[in-house]
Amino acid sequence: MTRIFTVAIDGPAAAGKGTISRAVAAHFGFAHLDTGALYRAVGVKGGDPVAAAQSLTTEDLARDDLRTLEAGQAASQVAVIPEVRAALLDFQKRFARRPGGAVLDGRDIGTVICPEAEVKIYVTASAAVRARRRWLELGGDAAPKAYDTVLAEVEERDARDMGRADAPLRAAADAVTLDTSDLSQDAAVAAAIALVARALARRDAPGA
Numbered sequence: 001m002t003r004i005f006t007v008a009i010d011g012p013a014a015a016g017k018g019t020i021s022r023a024v025a026a027h028f029g030f031a032h033l034d035t036g037a038l039y040r041a042v043g044v045k046g047g048d049p050v051a052a053a054q055s056l057t058t059e060d061l062a063r064d065d066l067r068t069l070e071a072g073q074a075a076s077q078v079a080v081i082p083e084v085r086a087a088l089l090d091f092q093k094r095f096a097r098r099p100g101g102a103v104l105d106g107r108d109i110g111t112v113i114c115p116e117a118e119v120k121i122y123v124t125a126s127a128a129v130r131a132r133r134r135w136l137e138l139g140g141d142a143a144p145k146a147y148d149t150v151l152a153e154v155e156e157r158d159a160r161d162m163g164r165a166d167a168p169l170r171a172a173a174d175a176v177t178l179d180t181s182d183l184s185q186d187a188a189v190a191a192a193i194a195l196v197a198r199a200l201a202r203r204d205a206p207g208a
């Protein structure tokens, strides 16, 4: 497919956006951009975050420490700086409208990066469920952090991401909310694929 088609997937930390986005992109042969990785790379680079955002390289994005809880917190902190967000804007906007279809996951894709996205999904889950997933990923009882600490960090990040002045996390008015609290990964992926398939069918319907 050479036509432009954007799937915007937003939501709070550990709601399942990454898994869903990768699966949707693979299913439809769309390109995928994990926009959180941009903010994580800026956060872990150190020094002046605005300069880091303006000079981000592919090596910065290939670092193997981007997925840690610390990188997530650092990302959330630099993400409140309007000049950091501005420096990352054009790349994301161009990626969203590249020919062949694109899936972007983040916090402001449906609201700021690509308000014209053909599909917008707001993936969420209760803070307790998201914290438990993160804690299990870290090793559960063998994790270096207690569940309560992970929950406090998830809640702190939610408050910062939702409370910032510039491009706060919120569902776009025309987004479909997918609550994964009580869904298996497979069920959540299937629901997202069905939403995209329906939008593609509508677009390709005769007379559309």
Ligand code: DC
Pocket (backbone or CB within 6 Å): 013, 014, 035, 036, 037, 039, 040, 072, 075, 076, 079, 105, 106, 107, 108, 109, 157, 161
């Ligand atoms: O999705 P993630 O956990 O990798 O994102 C890390 C942080 O980056 C998140 O807490 C806030 C910020 N972020 C953002 O502000 N806007 C985005 N589109 C993506 C991430």
